[in-house]
Amino acid sequence: MIDKADQIFVLLQHWLISFLPLALQQPAAVVIGVIGIISVFPAIFALTTVFERKGLGRIQNRLGPNRVGPFGFMQPLADAIKSLTKEDVVPSSANGPVHFLAPVGLVVAVFMGFAVLPVGRNMVLVDMDAGLLFFFAMGASTEVSVFMAGWSSRNKYSLLGAMRAVAQMISYEVVLLLSSVAVVMITGSLSLTKIVEAQNHYTGIFPHWYIFTPWGLAGFLMYAIAATAETNRSPFDLPEGESELVAGYHTEYSGFKFALFFLGEYLAMLSISGLGTTLFLGGWSAPFSFLTFIPSWFWFFSKLMLSIFVFIWMRGTLPRLRQDQLMNFAWKFVLPFTLLDLFVTALWRFMGEGILRWIVCSAILLAAYFVMGRVAMVRKHFGPRSYRYAE
Amino acid sequence: MTPLGGYLLIAVLMFAIGLAGALVRRNAILVLIGIELMLNSANLNFIAFWRYGPHPEALTGMMFAIFSIAVAAAEAAVGLGLVIAIYRHTHTTEIDKINRMKG
Amino acid sequence: MTVVFYLIAALTVAGALAAVLLKNLVHCALAVTVAFGGLALLFLSLDAQFAGFVQILVYIGAVAILIVFAILLTRGSDVPKDGVFSPTWLTGVAIAAAVFAVIGWAVINSVNAIPQQAAVPHVTVHDIGIALVGPYVLPLEIVALLLTAATVGAVIVAMHEKGGSE
Numbered sequence: 001m002i003d004k005a006d007q008i009f010v011l012l013q014h015w016l017i018s019f020l021p022l023a024l025q026q027p028a029a030v031v032i033g034v035i036g037i038i039s040v041f042p043a044i045f046a047l048t049t050v051f052e053r054k055g056l057g058r059i060q061n062r063l064g065p066n067r068v069g070p071f072g073f074m075q076p077l078a079d080a081i082k083s084l085t086k087e088d089v090v091p092s093s094a095n096g097p098v099h100f101l102a103p104v105g106l107v108v109a110v111f112m113g114f115a116v117l118p119v120g121r122n123m124v125l126v127d128m129d130a131g132l133l134f135f136f137a138m139g140a141s142t143e144v145s146v147f148m149a150g151w152s153s154r155n156k157y158s159l160l161g162a163m164r165a166v167a168q169m170i171s172y173e174v175v176l177l178l179s180s181v182a183v184v185m186i187t188g189s190l191s192l193t194k195i196v197e198a199q200n201h202y203t204g205i206f207p208h209w210y211i212f213t214p215w216g217l218a219g220f221l222m223y224a225i226a227a228t229a230e231t232n233r234s235p236f237d238l239p240e241g242e243s244e245l246v247a248g249y250h251t252e253y254s255g256f257k258f259a260l261f262f263l264g265e266y267l268a269m270l271s272i273s274g275l276g277t278t279l280f281l282g283g284w285s286a287p288f289s290f291l292t293f294i295p296s297w298f299w300f301f302s303k304l305m306l307s308i309f310v311f312i313w314m315r316g317t318l319p320r321l322r323q324d325q326l327m328n329f330a331w332k333f334v335l336p337f338t339l340l341d342l343f344v345t346a347l348w349r350f351m352g353e354g355i356l357r358w359i360v361c362s363a364i365l366l367a368a369y370f371v372m373g374r375v376a377m378v379r380k381h382f383g384p385r386s387y388r389y390a391e
Numbered sequence: 392m393t394p395l396g397g398y399l400l401i402a403v404l405m406f407a408i409g410l411a412g413a414l415v416r417r418n419a420i421l422v423l424i425g426i427e428l429m430l431n432s433a434n435l436n437f438i439a440f441w442r443y444g445p446h447p448e449a450l451t452g453m454m455f456a457i458f459s460i461a462v463a464a465a466e467a468a469v470g471l472g473l474v475i476a477i478y479r480h481t482h483t484t485e486i487d488k489i490n491r492m493k494g
Numbered sequence: 495m496t497v498v499f500y501l502i503a504a505l506t507v508a509g510a511l512a513a514v515l516l517k518n519l520v521h522c523a524l525a526v527t528v529a530f531g532g533l534a535l536l537f538l539s540l541d542a543q544f545a546g547f548v549q550i551l552v553y554i555g556a557v558a559i560l561i562v563f564a565i566l567l568t569r570g571s572d573v574p575k576d577g578v579f580s581p582t583w584l585t586g587v588a589i590a591a592a593v594f595a596v597i598g599w600a601v602i603n604s605v606n607a608i609p610q611q612a613a614v615p616h617v618t619v620h621d622i623g624i625a626l627v628g629p630y631v632l633p634l635e636i637v638a639l640l641l642t643a644a645t646v647g648a649v650i651v652a653m654h655e656k657g658g659s660e
Contacts, residue, residue: 098524130619133547140555144527147562151520163566166559173555190619394499396605398540400598401503405510405529407594412514414586415579420519420564424526427557428510431533434545442540444608447615450625454633456537456545457622460552461637465644467557471564472652478568487580 006295009036010122033125037114044304045266046076052312059316083259091154091252098152103253103260105145110264113138113271118193120284120297131192132184135275136177139230142268143169149261150249161248164323165232165239171330172229172236178338179223182215182345183279192275196283205289209282214361215345220280222338224310227272229326231265234315238323273307274300333372340368398439405432417485419474423467430463499539506532517578519565527558541614544622 004011017028050073054064065072090099116131118124128134143166150162184190187198201208210216229236240248250261277283281303284296321329344361351357392400409428412421434456441452478484481491509529513522530553537546580586626634 098521128543130543130547133544133551133619137547137550137555140551143559144524144554144562147559148524151562151566159566163563166563170556170559188620392602393605393610395608395610396601397499397503398536399601399605401506401536403594403597403601404507405533406597407590408507408510408514410593411587411590414589415583416514417578417580418519420561420568421514421522424513424522424561427553427561428513428526428529431530431553434549435533435536438537438540438542438545442542442615443610447617448621450617450622453542453545453617453622454625454630456542457548458633458637460545460548462640464552464557465641467560468648469644469651471560472648474564475567475652484568 002293006121006297008295009120009297030125037125038111041114041267041270042263044270044301045263046080048266048270048308049079049262050075051308052315055309055312056316059313080259083256083262086255088255088257089252093154094252095152095154098148099252100257102145102149102152103257103264105148106142106264107260107267109138109141109145110267110271113268114274116192117271117274117278118196118283119274119300120295123284123297124193127193128191130190132180132190132195132275132279135192135271136173136180139176139268139272140173142264145264146249149253153249153252155252158249158251161239161251165249168229168232168236168239168323168326168330171327172226172334175222175226175330175334175338176230178335178342179219179226180275180279182219182342183210185342185345186210186349192278192283196278196285199282200285202289207282207285207287207289209280209285211280211282213348214358214365215341215348216280218337218341218344218365220276222334222341223276223280225334227269227276228311228314229330231269231272233269233311235318235321236326237315238320238326269311270304270308273304273311276307277303337368337372341365393443395439395443399436402432402435402439405429405435417487419477419484419486419489420471422486423470423474426470427463427467430459434459499536502532502535502539506536520562523558523561523565526561527554530554530558541617544617544619 013029013032016032017025020028050065053075054066054072057064065075068074068078090096113135115125116128116135124131146165146169147162150158150160150165153159183195187195189195199207199209206212211220228234232239240250250258253261277300284300286292286294286296286299344364347364348357348361351360406429409425409432411425412428413425416422416425437452437456437459441447441450441456444452474484477489481489483489506529509525509527509532512525513529516522516525530549534546534549534554537543537549
């Protein structure tokens with residue numbers, strides 16, 4: 001019974017394809033999986049938009065949208081109708097085909113990333129041997145679409161926003177990859193299903209998730225920072241900050257194309273949170289060993305919504321970083337710390353089991369954080385305030 | 392035409408197109424794009440022979456292709472840095488105009 | 495050969511042709527990105543998954559972005575007055591056509607003599623990893639050194655000089 005609840009979607013898929021002749025069953029299974037992804041993740045996107053607006057509103061001491069539906073939860077429906085019926089304004093000097101293909105490229109690349117995420121036990125669309133590499137390849141393809149959007153609009157603000165966004169994305173992409181390499185080193189495989197299965201063990205009641213190890217915690221924090229920067233979320237959202245650049249690289253997009261950009265950005269946030277959950281938070285495994293009767297897909301989506309909640313919390317709380325502060329941070333603090341984390345992961349792997357490796361690894365990481373983060377980065381001492389008056 | 396022959400012909404076609412691009416265009420960056428196309432076609436050649444040749448479990452072709460991709464990326468970075476540095480001096484990227492050492 | 499192969503090959507060759515023929519530089523850069531994508535698909539159709547995904551990650555994710563940044567930093571968005579093709583374009587095309595003819599003839603005449611393996615090679619990423627630190631560890635270390643040198647060199651070459659050269 002518990003097994004049936006856990007595997008309910010797999011059983012549903014098998015039942016649906018049993019109606020078809022044998023030759024069509026394999027393609028039909030894939031099509032059903034794709035339909036599942038295309039319906040579930042945009043639905044979560046809709047829920048995320050309303051959570052974000054109400055959450056940000058509450059953090060900023062105001063109500064969010066509360067007119068449409070009970071407590072405003074039908075707001076995405078109103079937003080969808082607005083986007084679909086708004087006039088599609090294209091600037092006359094814009095580069096036609098490139099302007100049209102940019103949002104398409106973004107959404108296609110982001111949707112492809114969902115194909116390798118294991119959302120539950122036996123519930124991954126394509127179980128690839130190099131799944132993690134495929135995910136990062138799809139993430140890299142989004143940068144070209146961002147540039148296409150900014151350049152084709154023939155607008156200085158769009159171009160500037162696109163250049164800043166691309167520079168930020170390539171800087172933090174290195175950090176993203178290196179923090180995932182630590183996980184791959186310990187698991188010994190690039191396949192996401194194997195990474196989750198390696199975390200699905202319990203000592204006593206506590207799980208073997210990688211975030212509960214010193215290198216895993218450091219890796220997860222670096223991954224979280226890099227993920228926030230990759231998806232241009234606050235505090236790294238200078239490329240699209242309203243007070244800086246109008247709307248950055250999607251200034252000249254209106255109507256459905258803007259909705260596609262919005263969809264692409266939030267889906268990228270969801271997929272990168274999904275990957276973070278898979279790599280560090282144990283994917284679909286339950287937090288305590290006595291809770292394994294609850295279905296695996298429930299745990300995956302709960303952890304995903306927890307990550308989304310943390311993203312929204314960070315957006316409402318932290319101020320925006322300036323472009324040079326952001327790049328400085330990436331290359332001078334986060335990247336060296338991630339390299340050190342790789343070294344500590346190797347130490348962890350080759351020291352035997354026992355309390356010694358916990359102490360040594362935690363000590364190295366804490367010492368490095370204090371030296372690099374607190375001591376080496378403090379350079380400016382602010383003098384007394386000086387005033388300049390217009391002459 | 393065997394499958395291997397098909398892949399090799401595509402590789403040769405891309406090589407010729409890359410060569411033509413590097414020889415015909417005036418902008419230095421397009422010469423670099425032509426060079427990248429030629430390197431890519433050589434990679435395709437390696438992978439096609441790896442797949443259809445004897446002993447694919449020795450991974451020779453795949454290794455060549457991976458190292459070639461790494462080296463090509465490094466070379467593109469340095470080449471484009473050079474183009475940017477030359478632009479700062481001569482304010483042009485057209486290779487016909489960069490002829491101060493001529494004669 | 496299958497329809498899929500013809501479609502991917504057509505996409506790749508169209509991208510490559512567009513990259514060398516178009517007037518606007520940024521369009522050329524985007525067309526060569528399409529050609530890189532088509533090549534990655536060709537690698538995937540040859541069962542080289544690792545090479546295919548590395549191609550997308552490195553070429554589309556890094557080299558294409560580099561090319562685009564270089565075009566924008568050197569004001570390449572405007573079309574030059576004297577045209578985009580050099581005056582000696584016919585010689586260039588003739589040389590390329592000759593190269594294609596010679597190598598193509600060699601391929602067509604000799605390809606039936608190569609014993610061809612039809613079975614799919616079963617290669618996992620684990621095997622590639624073992625090969626990289628086993629037989630191929632020396633190229634790995636040399637490529638690491640090369641990439642470090644290229645990084646430092648590119649930064650130094652493209653850096654603003656102290657004192658400027660306005």
